[in-house]
Amino acid sequence: MSATVESVIVAIDGPAGTGKSSTSRAVAAQLGLSYLDTGAQYRAITWWMISNGVDTDDPEAVAGAAEKPAIVSGTDPAAPTITVDGADAAGPIRTQEVSSRVSAVSAVPAVRTRITELQRVIAASAPGGIVVEGRDIGTTVLPDADLKIFLTASPEARAARRSGEIQGADVAATREALLKRDAADSGRKTSPLAKADDAVEVDTTELTLQQVIECVVTLVEERRAAGAGERTAR
Numbered sequence: 408m409s410a411t412v413e414s415v416i417v418a419i420d421g422p423a424g425t426g427k428s429s430t431s432r433a434v435a436a437q438l439g440l441s442y443l444d445t446g447a448q449y450r451a452i453t454w455w456m457i458s459n460g461v462d463t464d465d466p467e468a469v470a471g472a473a474e475k476p477a478i479v480s481g482t483d484p485a486a487p488t489i490t491v492d493g494a495d496a497a498g499p500i501r502t503q504e505v506s507s508r509v510s511a512v513s514a515v516p517a518v519r520t521r522i523t524e525l526q527r528v529i530a531a532s533a534p535g536g537i538v539v540e541g542r543d544i545g546t547t548v549l550p551d552a553d554l555k556i557f558l559t560a561s562p563e564a565r566a567a568r569r570s571g572e573i574q575g576a577d578v579a580a581t582r583e584a585l586l587k588r589d590a591a592d593s594g595r596k597t598s599p600l601a602k603a604d605d606a607v608e609v610d611t612t613e614l615t616l617q618q619v620i621e622c623v624v625t626l627v628e629e630r631r632a633a634g635a636g637e638r639t640a641r
């Protein structure tokens with residue numbers, strides 16, 4: 408009798424430019440899982456704060472508005488979506504202005520509580536399972552995930568990849584901006600960017616995207632097989 412494939416929850420964390428989004432989307436698509444980009448949610452709430460005149464350097468003002476925007480994520484890896492109060496936010500959340508303010512907004516505890524709740528509801532209701540990517544998924548949002556991956560890469564490789572995504576980008580300036588954001592994300596008090604003790608670390612510096620995807624798909628399949636084995640033995 409073949410083992411039934413059970414729902415699987417995969418947490419993929421790491422700093423910017425490690426290939427998290429491309430890897431997570433591809434792995435989800437390949438394995439028929441849902442996909443959630445939690446960075447897009449923090450960017451969306453930041454965009455709302457900027458658009459509504461909230462001072463993003465004032466944690467109290469940000470906390471006071473944290474419950475206001477309606478943020479909805481579409482989790483199809485072939486076409487992920489994000490809306491804020493019903494408006495498509497996919498474009499506006501990728502501006503330099505949002506990128507430079509998102510660390511301050513996402514460090515506010517009321518924002519993290521709000522967004523973490525959304526993430527847990529989405530993960531719990533994903534049919535067949537989900538790949539969730541972010542900074543604190545394995546440590547805080549989904550500490551019971553079936554598989555936790557922590558992606559790393561050298562600052563040079565990360566800056567080169569990010570610059571390749573932005574037209575006319577200066578690699579040195581991109582590197583500085585990335586390192587500044589990493590320091591803020593790793594240094595904040597509430598659920599900082601961190602590797603969970605039971606996460607598998609994958610250094611992507613010398614790997615192609617395809618190699619990283621294959622590595623993660625293999626890890627998920629191994630975990631599923633081990634889970635099926637445990638269930639059969641019970």
Ligand code: DC
Pocket residue numbers: 423445446447449450509510513514540541542543544588592
């Ligand atoms: O993945 P990204 O670069 O789009 O994320 C944008 C920012 O959102 C990142 O600098 C920190 C924040 N973030 C977070 O605090 N926790 C997460 N789980 C995901 C992102």
